[in-house]
Amino acid sequence: xxxxxxxxxxxxxxxxxxxxxxxxxxxxxxxxxxxxxxxxxxxxxxxxxxxxxxxxxxxxxxxxxxxxxxxxxxxxxxxxxxxxxxxxxxxxxxxxxxxxxxxxxxxxxxxxxxxxxxxxxxxxxxxxxxxxxxxxxxxxxxxxxxxxxxxxxxxxxxxxxxxxxxxxxxxxxxxxxxxxxxxxxxxxxxxxxxxxxxxxxxxxxxxxxxxxxxxxxxxxxxxxxxxxxxxxxxxxxxxxxxxxxxxxxxxxxxxxxxxxxxxxxxxxxxxxx
Numbered sequence: 001x002x003x004x005x006x007x008x009x010x011x012x013x014x015x016x017x018x019x020x021x022x023x024x025x026x027x028x029x030x031x032x033x034x035x036x037x038x039x040x041x042x043x044x045x046x047x048x049x050x051x052x053x054x055x056x057x058x059x060x061x062x063x064x065x066x067x068x069x070x071x072x073x074x075x076x077x078x079x080x081x082x083x084x085x086x087x088x089x090x091x092x093x094x095x096x097x098x099x100x101x102x103x104x105x106x107x108x109x110x111x112x113x114x115x116x117x118x119x120x121x122x123x124x125x126x127x128x129x130x131x132x133x134x135x136x137x138x139x140x141x142x143x144x145x146x147x148x149x150x151x152x153x154x155x156x157x158x159x160x161x162x163x164x165x166x167x168x169x170x171x172x173x174x175x176x177x178x179x180x181x182x183x184x185x186x187x188x189x190x191x192x193x194x195x196x197x198x199x200x201x202x203x204x205x206x207x208x209x210x211x212x213x214x215x216x217x218x219x220x221x222x223x224x225x226x227x228x229x230x231x232x233x234x235x236x237x238x239x240x241x242x243x244x245x246x247x248x249x250x251x252x253x254x255x256x257x258x259x260x261x262x263x264x265x266x267x268x269x270x271x272x273x
Contacts, residue, residue, distance in 0.1 A: 007101055008149040011142065015095040017229060018137045021123040023088040026050075026079045034076040036213040038221030039091045040100060042144060043067045044115050048085030052077045054104045066107040066115065066148050070100035072176065072221075074212030088119040090126075092141055093225055105152040118144050129232075168206045171196040175203070176211065176218065183222040184246045189215060224260040227253070231268050238265045 019039050023046075034053075045065045052061040054075045061067055061077070069075055079085045118140055125137040175196045182188050192215065193203035207215050223245040230241045242253035257265050 004149045004152050008146060010098045011145055014098050016138050016141055017093050018126045018141055019091040019093050021090045021126040025086045027084045028079055028082050030079040032077050034074055034212060036074050036211060037069055038225055039093050040071045041069050041089050041091045043087055043089040044119055046086040046088055046112060046116055048083055050077050050079050050085050064109055064112050066110050068105045072211055090122055107148050107151045169210055171198050172207045172210045179219055179222060183219055186246050186248055188219055220256060227257060228268060231265055
């Protein structure tokens with residue numbers, strides 16, 4: 001599929017950072033309610049079957065399948081099998097803008113042993129997080145993405161092209177794109193509905209329906225991702241980082257950061273050399 005290869009080319013050229021890398025076993029009946037993912041993520045089903053729903057489309061995520069979920073995507077899932085499931089995943093971010101695919105992508109029938117080892121190396125190097133291991137993690141991530149995207153496809157029954165969008169859908173997508181480029185402006189949300197030709201109430205309803213979250217929550221996610229990259233990749237103070245991502249009050253920024261990442265800005269900085 002040409003779109004996936006173009007996406008791969010952009011990812012390979014862009015500096016990538018590993019935001020999170022995990023592997024967990026989930027008992028039968030584990031149910032994750034619908035949420036919006038702030039970063040793109042690549043998953044590997046190592047054991048069992050999960051009933052996954054992405055943007056209202058349900059499918060079975062089985063052992064030996066890899067799944068790519070683009071950023072700002074709504075998803076939920078449930079483990080139905082008696083044996084439970086085991087899933088490895090990595091969340092990542094590009095330091096330069098990369099146009100993500102319109103849909104989630106699947107790669108069925110991948111070699112579980114090979115990919116499990118790659119995910120394990122990624123987790124080890126991500127935890128160490130010094131300059132050398134960050135580069136190793138980035139290389140491993142790009143190799144994973146290359147293997148995945150060269151074989152990826154859309155789920156069965158889905159058309160290659162996204163369905164035509166209504167004016168309102170195009171408007172909220174345009175609004176999200178604008179936020180992606182202007183999230184560092186303190187008043188980024190001011191006048192946004194009018195900017196894309198919608199009334200504030202209509203904008204609020206359509207935005208929540210399309211993205212599964214409010215514009216304010218999506219803006220916070222964009223700011224928190226940028227803040228974490230600045231904290232871990234630069235020598236800026238917490239106050240400077242707060243100002244760089246659109247917060248005038250560093251204490252207000254720190255409260256939001258802790259709520260989003262479950263750790264303080266100062267503790268996240270400890271993982272940098």
